[in-house]
Amino acid sequence: MDGSNNLILNLVTENSSDNERASLRSKLKNIGGGWKEKKKFRKFLKKEIQNNSTDKHKFFQKSTTTIAVNNNNSIQENNLNSQKNLINKSQIISSIFSYNPEIPNVRYDNNSKQMDHKPSNAPIDDTSSFKSMGLDNDLVENMKNKLGVEKPTNIQSKAIPILMSSINKNVEFDVIVQSETGSGKTLTYLLPIVHRLINITIDIQNNGLLSRSIGTLAIILTPTRELAIQVVSVLKYLINIPPSKFTSRHLNHWIVIGNVIGGEKKQSEKARLRKGINILVCTPGRLLDHLQNTKSFLVKNLCWLILDEADRLLELGFEETLQSIIKILDEKTINSETKNQIFSSSKFWPKRRQIILCSATLKDDVKRLAGYTLFNPIFIGGNDDFSFIEEKSEKNAKFNTPNQLKQSYIITPAKLRLVTLTAILKSTFKQIRNLMNRKIIVFVSCCDSVDFHFDLFMNAGKINELDDENSDDDKLKNNDQSISTIIPAKIFRLHGDLTQNVRTEIFNEFSRSNSGILFCTDVAARGLDLPDVAEIIQYDPPTDLKDYVHRVGRTARLGKEGEAILFILPSEIEYINVLKSQEIFAEPVRVETLLKSLATQNKRNKNEYEVVATDIQLNFERYVLSNSKRTTLAQKAYSSHIRAYATHVSTEKHIFHVKKLHLGHIAKSFGLREAPSNVNNNLVSSKKLDNKNDHKKEKIFNKEKKNSYDDQKNIKKRNFEIMNEFSVGNYGSMIGPTTKRKRKGNRISKKLSM
Numbered sequence: 001m002d003g004s005n006n007l008i009l010n011l012v013t014e015n016s017s018d019n020e021r022a023s024l025r026s027k028l029k030n031i032g033g034g035w036k037e038k039k040k041f042r043k044f045l046k047k048e049i050q051n052n053s054t055d056k057h058k059f060f061q062k063s064t065t066t067i068a069v070n071n072n073n074s075i076q077e078n079n080l081n082s083q084k085n086l087i088n089k090s091q092i093i094s095s096i097f098s099y100n101p102e103i104p105n106v107r108y109d110n111n112s113k114q115m116d117h118k119p120s121n122a123p124i125d126d127t128s129s130f131k132s133m134g135l136d137n138d139l140v141e142n143m144k145n146k147l148g149v150e151k152p153t154n155i156q157s158k159a160i161p162i163l164m165s166s167i168n169k170n171v172e173f174d175v176i177v178q179s180e181t182g183s184g185k186t187l188t189y190l191l192p193i194v195h196r197l198i199n200i201t202i203d204i205q206n207n208g209l210l211s212r213s214i215g216t217l218a219i220i221l222t223p224t225r226e227l228a229i230q231v232v233s234v235l236k237y238l239i240n241i242p243p244s245k246f247t248s249r250h251l252n253h254w255i256v257i258g259n260v261i262g263g264e265k266k267q268s269e270k271a272r273l274r275k276g277i278n279i280l281v282c283t284p285g286r287l288l289d290h291l292q293n294t295k296s297f298l299v300k301n302l303c304w305l306i307l308d309e310a311d312r313l314l315e316l317g318f319e320e321t322l323q324s325i326i327k328i329l330d331e332k333t334i335n336s337e338t339k340n341q342i343f344s345s346s347k348f349w350p351k352r353r354q355i356i357l358c359s360a361t362l363k364d365d366v367k368r369l370a371g372y373t374l375f376n377p378i379f380i381g382g383n384d385d386f387s388f389i390e391e392k393s394e395k396n397a398k399f400n401t402p403n404q405l406k407q408s409y410i411i412t413p414a415k416l417r418l419v420t421l422t423a424i425l426k427s428t429f430k431q432i433r434n435l436m437n438r439k440i441i442v443f444v445s446c447c448d449s450v451d452f453h454f455d456l457f458m459n460a461g462k463i464n465e466l467d468d469e470n471s472d473d474d475k476l477k478n479n480d481q482s483i484s485t486i487i488p489a490k491i492f493r494l495h496g497d498l499t500q501n502v503r504t505e506i507f508n509e510f511s512r513s514n515s516g517i518l519f520c521t522d523v524a525a526r527g528l529d530l531p532d533v534a535e536i537i538q539y540d541p542p543t544d545l546k547d548y549v550h551r552v553g554r555t556a557r558l559g560k561e562g563e564a565i566l567f568i569l570p571s572e573i574e575y576i577n578v579l580k581s582q583e584i585f586a587e588p589v590r591v592e593t594l595l596k597s598l599a600t601q602n603k604r605n606k607n608e609y610e611v612v613a614t615d616i617q618l619n620f621e622r623y624v625l626s627n628s629k630r631t632t633l634a635q636k637a638y639s640s641h642i643r644a645y646a647t648h649v650s651t652e653k654h655i656f657h658v659k660k661l662h663l664g665h666i667a668k669s670f671g672l673r674e675a676p677s678n679v680n681n682n683l684v685s686s687k688k689l690d691n692k693n694d695h696k697k698e699k700i701f702n703k704e705k706k707n708s709y710d711d712q713k714n715i716k717k718r719n720f721e722i723m724n725e726f727s728v729g730n731y732g733s734m735i736g737p738t739t740k741r742k743r744k745g746n747r748i749s750k751k752l753s754m
């Protein structure tokens, strides 16, 4: 091979015959360089031959793999010599089509049960209307004009009348709302609140005592800042009601809305709270901070506490914060004897504080909260009649995904992951005109992986322009909304490690955009209403089944069509049964089908897909290895990915276990030709530990989890601004401390830097 001083293409396959071995040996003669290189290669060859005869893995690929490295211009291996920064050691390029594990047998014909594709989260097509639920005429008109909302959805038609019923009947209760993603839960809880506040204004308009200084009347808690920002923007539309068309009444109300989510100076948040925010949207950490430290934050008149994405708010890391919040609110509201008598004279004023929990995935954990906090709780489901929580059988609780959502999965050996992802993205954006009409979200497991894939798809197509070590220093920083050099599409990225300003900017930009690919972590999985997302790619499976439901729920919203595809490794096939047990049915797609489409797009015969895919993979690898910064980025992503893999919920550990991973193959999916050795060593030893004593490891893990939970109790150590983010798998966490004290210190500093 030209320029092969640093590159050896590994074409050995399972059935290597003696002849093939002999031919490999003959390659030795062709290897350039001195005796050292030859010795190294001889050693490698010996090992390879040994491996071939003893390898326990099953391989599904053919016995020979032909790759036209030298003849294919697009590979441009010749240029490697000119790249002075290429990692300065011998590189073994293993073929992505050899040594892959066998792909389990699944039926590729349409074998799932015939599904009802009638949209399940669309506005309902009958005579029900918002007016008939008793909502204010001006509010309904305003909603129609500004949000285009005319007919209620299933959950709205069930829940809004119940949330309004206490106005006349004088009965009070807390409410749990569970319905599919994209079914309009936000309006479900906002409309009754806004309706009541408007009517309280009208009821007691002229007594001169109404002003924002009454303090906070409704608190809406969300797990992420983006969701909080989104809720505030919906509220803005609802609250700004133009002069009435129906009556001569004036709706110059005093209702002030706002958020405190961190990301701005605490002093300015304090100042806004002092003036009074009547409907406050916030993230838990920040709210607790203000409840504890902002004396002028008035909550004694609080009437509503909404937990949006309640199950997420009740998860480890949030739960304790939530309990502290509710405890303080109890002290300051229920026990408060200074309730404003004037307001309570209006029939629209709730007799007691109401808690409303909302999510598409509410289960047992909510009942736990219900057990000791909720008052007379009522469960309202999109597909069920309402019931009191005691009557709701836990066993029946299934997570519904929208009927019209087309779900599929692809069993991809680790080495083929990157090219398969490229194939999907390329086929989606194959024609330039599609640039204007397709939005895709790609979920990966950690922030470092988002950064890596963002950079790779942004820049790897122009590798030849980037052969200077310093030429692309700031690429990652500056190119947040630019066109990919691999796919004709804009690329975006979103994760919890970005600054709040950047996050908000990207979130808004992707929302407004007609087209693009967003690489993100689960920070974008919950609640975000990003318009017209056509497809969700779960490149890394979610670590919790609930996240599956929320991730795929970013498409197929409000009756619209949508597609979702899940990548799994051959060893993870059991996960499909887990999905089935939740009545989530996905159709299998063949890797070869996608790779063949890649070949035809590249104007090659579809049977040449191995050549084309290898081309693309080699180009990625060249890009990753051509600059130390890019290599480090890939290594960090690889390490964090493995780390994140270990965080799958315990009930799925038998499917997703680090010890099942082939680390070298995983490295390949990060454009690396071998697994980074430092990380590898850590993981290999942890694999050994796994095998030796899984129980012991679990114990250690649980203890660490508990300790990290304890750290959060310490208010001084808690970083309120970020504890609400899903910032999994930082590279920092891979650099293991050596002593106990260091380990503790590291845990705390990790928390502070997340």
Ligand SMILES: Nc1ncnc2c1ncn2[C@@H]1O[C@H](COP(=O)(O)OP(=O)(O)OP(=O)(O)O)[C@@H](O)[C@H]1O
Residues within 6 Å of the ligand: 123, 147, 148, 149, 150, 151, 152, 153, 156, 179, 180, 181, 182, 183, 184, 185, 186, 187, 359, 360, 526, 527, 528, 529, 553, 554, 557, 558
């Ligand atoms: N009745 C309606 N008619 C038309 N549009 C609606 C209606 N109700 C809500 N919408 C719109 O539907 C979209 C989805 O609503 P929303 O975000 O509240 O869904 P959700 O159920 O909270 O989803 P998720 O579980 O993902 O958070 C929003 O853009 C909202 O404005």
